[in-house]
Amino acid sequence: MLALEVDSLTKIYDSSKVLDSVSFKVNEGEIFGLLGPNGAGKTTLMEILSGIRDPTSGAVKIFDMNAIKGNRKEINKLIGFNPQETMLYDDLTGMENLEFIASLYHMDRSTFKSRLEDLMSLIDVKNLLKKRVGKLSGGQKRRISIIASIIHSPKLLILDEPTVGLDPDARRDFWKVIWKLRDRGSTIILSTHYMEEADELCDRVAIMESGRIVAIGKPEDLKRKYGDKSKIFIYTKLKLLDDADLTLRGIGYKTTRMADSLVIEEDSPSELVPYLISEMSRKGVQPERIEIRNPTLEDVFLNLTGKPLVEVI
Ligand SMILES: Nc1ncnc2c1ncn2[C@@H]1O[C@H](COP(=O)(O)OP(=O)(O)OP(=O)(O)O)[C@@H](O)[C@H]1O
Ligand SMILES: [Mg+2]
Known part of the structure; x- marks a missing residue:
């Protein structure tokens, strides 16, 4: 089954095409990467997939449901979005932030507790949850915000530059988390401008530049076809x-x-x-x-x- 189908997606801002007829498909269970430099259109694309932005034209289907004009409420239960700038409240503790997010999903206390415990076995936030988020480092905030985006066990996880601000060791630990989530049945779409990350972590990669996908495929195939x-x-x-x-x-x-x-x-x-x-x-x-x-x-x-x-x- 397809987790995502994007067809001729175009976004125009002030007469410039930030996304230019972007089309691709992601299979259920895939780790799919968007690789491209600053301004390529990765965030714009992910925000459209997450329902935060409307495209100028084109279609998006998520698990075969129309994700643009369709029932976003249904779709939003199935997706988790981790934005490029972490959206946590600095004045609340990590735990309070997570409780707030869980309340948005109308999650009851015991479900929240058991999911959090489960996720804490994947992502180490043990000593962070009691601290106010404003006092944490970028990488520590990132870990909490990742938990926030998966607390409701989404089937499709959309992560915008999830490893920015992580040191190389933490980045590799994060890859392991992604692999585990995939093994549990999630589909993951993530953007990055680190080529090793796209290469090692992702099953397939779309290389973006100036609002267009210039190549798409398995890293090995892309390197064989277009690499030196x-x-x-x-x-x-x-x-x-x-x-x-x-x-x-x-x-x-x-x-x-x-x-x-x-x-x-x-x-x-x-x-x-x-x-x-x-x-x-x-x-x-x-x-x-x-x-x-x-x-x-x-x-x-x-x-x-x-x-x-x-x-x-
Ligand atoms: N709200 C907006 N209004 C006008 N232009 C915008 C808006 N948001 C983004 N853009 C433009 O769209 C282009 C793509 O931006 P986008 O943030 O999608 O790129 P990106 O690939 O995520 O880059 P980065 O790696 O820096 O995060 C950029 O040229 C940006 O200036
Ligand atoms: Mg971006």
Whole structure:
């Protein structure tokens, strides 16, 4: 079943097309990423999906229900939205914020307590709930706001840049939470401008730029199709570089020089490296260092748009 179907969605602000005929589908149980730089239209798209904004034209279906003019009340019970700017009350404690959110869903006390306990086993907020939110760090607020967006066990979770403000360890912990939620049957749509996050966390990714989806697919497929080729960089002592070059050419590899290294383009570099090392050793050339560079979603973005995917805070 499809969790989401977006068809020709367009949003115009002051005669500029912030979303330009965006179409895509998300299957139930998928982790789907929107990857794009500042201003690509990610938040606008997510706000339309969440029912906060109306599009200028186009259609959205959530679990096969019309999510634009249809019954949002029904749909809102099925979705959880975590906005880019966390929407918690600074003057309330974490617990009070969560209680308030639960009251909006008319959740009774015992359901709230058992759901919170369950979510606390996934997301560590133990020492945070008694503190006023205004006194917490960005990453701590983010954890509470994620709980706030899933306290009602939504089937579709929409997270706008959920890992901004988290340090790399906390970001990886968060990925584990997302995987667990998916294993429990949720569908997750999240935006990010971190390419590793899109690559490692998401089953499929839509790469957005200037209001358009420029490519969509599994990270592996996108990298294979639009990324640079994998490269092996071989570094030796400078005086041995010519010998290394001769050896590699002698066994049929095309090398190019880049600064003080030899570069070979190769589809399966990790399989080839041991062979190259043994061939070079046979000729008495010991490499100092070997580096494998695989294609990234950054290359994909650059190759498709001509612009770098600048990582921004
Ligand atoms: N209320 C608004 N009125 C006019 N223009 C807007 C409005 N909201 C967003 N925009 C414009 O729409 C474009 C897309 O903005 P959006 O916030 O959707 O991008 P984004 O991909 O979420 O960027 P970021 O990575 O910075 O969060 C931007 O050029 C922005 O200036
Ligand atoms: Mg945004």
